[in-house]
Amino acid sequence: MSKERATTTPTYYDLVYAVVRQIPRGRVTNYGAIADFLALGASRMVGWALNNSVLGDGVPAHRVLNRKGELSGRHHFATPTLMQELLESEGIPIEDNRVTGFDQLFWSPAQELGDDWEPF
DNA sequence: TGTTTGACCACGG
């Protein structure tokens, strides 16, 4: 929901949330793509942002994977299998904690949204 | 205020 952060100024958090929400159902992306699209320069921050989002916001963090296409963040969900369940529910086949056909399911924000796209 | 850590990525050996 990107509520006001009160004592803190808006951060890339909101941007990450917005981008992840734009991910179409049945598609996946990786941290590096988001980080590069937002010009964060640090893909680690995307994970941190999602860590906050999963717990409270309606951000489909399960669509965000690492560059290998692995479900690296599954352990952060309510249950380790929840992430896989959600992906399979969207028609994304998972095999050994990795997305099958990750290359064709990959969704690039910079390519789909455009370089001048902004959440606000 | 300084140090540590984190759902990562790229590069080198």
Added chain:
DNA sequence: GCCGTGGCCAAAC
């Protein structure tokens, strides 16, 4: 092709 190291930025301790 796998493992180790560096870099990146921000939040938590």
